[in-house]
Amino acid sequence: MSDKSDTDISEEEAARHAAKMAKKKAARDRMMQNKDGEKGLIIVHTGPGKGKSSSGFGMIMRCIAHGMPSAVVQFIKGAWQTGERTLIEENFSDLCQFYAMGEGFTWETQDKARDIAAAQKGWEKAKEMIRDERNTMVLLDEINIALRYDYIDIADVVDFLETEKPPMTHVVLTGRNAKEELIEIADLVTEMGQIKHPFRQGIKAQKGVEF
Template identity: 80%
Template sequence: MHDDSDISVTGAADADARHATKMAKKKAARDKIMATKEGEKGLIIVHTGAGKGKSSSGFGMVLRCIAHEMPCAVVQYIKGAWDTGERRLIEGNFADLCQFHAMGEGFTWETQDRARDIAMAQKGWEKAKELIRDPAIRLVLLDEINIALRYDYLDVAEVVAFLRTEKPPQTHVVLTGRNAKEELIELADLVTEMTLVKHPFRSGIKAQPGVEF
């Protein structure tokens, strides 16, 4: 007569062995793939889409750079008038490693002044070019630049040409905002589209500190 506990232990041991074999094969395959990868380069990274998390992901990369003591910079194109947590944290604690330039004055429907929006976007782009050209700065986040490009406050052809020809080889540039232009997507090394599945705003819940800003 078999002891049920013995059967259970044997079954668990078999499952563990199968799992170990499966993971060993997966690791061998992964190691083989990784062996073909060599070298590093500065990436052009686009975070776009209707879902939340584009700027948050960009700022997560900024914080990684800060943790690695890599100089970085932020240019905000739209949310410059907002008192965001990211801005407080960076300017209050990491100003020696990360420059923060808040250039925008709000979304276009808030300012209702197209000429001023264009002027501020152009000013932000000039600052961005200055930062990107500096080889000591390892990552530059252009937060919500895709909105400025969408409304033609900036010329996407100029932005693409600059990134293609003047960005230092080891500099990462992150561009966020929904409705990224096709020319920018084509140029980029990494593109992530945030998909909206559910958002509290649709249930009548307003933007909240710590979540949206």
């Protein structure tokens, strides 16, 4: 029986690997040479797949971990007591302001006038939070749904982000079907794809996964 383990490699293999990694590092260093700038980003998470809000809240938690003030404005799921809302309000309210402005999904309220009023009230709060330069990041959760139904004027949102957003403030906008005008001005756009979803197997939204 051989004493050689699966992790043992020859000196020749080790040398080849080291040379390959050295080339990669040199290429990476060259690529990063001129990338030392910073700016407040417009970040869009869209697409039919799960994870758009989850990713946005992950960024908010990073800001909290760094002691950087932030804010959340929720446009649709305001009627839900989500885990992230509970966590932030009960433990990190000194670092993150949380405003749940929606009343639920449009098919639940069945009142277009109320939905529009709630969305526009949410947008006014969002502008207030973005204008406050103490906030490093502002998450506008599910705003793309309000924009999709034209409850908020996309031209107003684009103009505000281009002309009034402080230079170092990050704004994250989530929700499927992001408007092309928003994608155009964004610095970072991620489209979440959907390959499988438990809802199609009769599984309802569950704590810790969806909310």
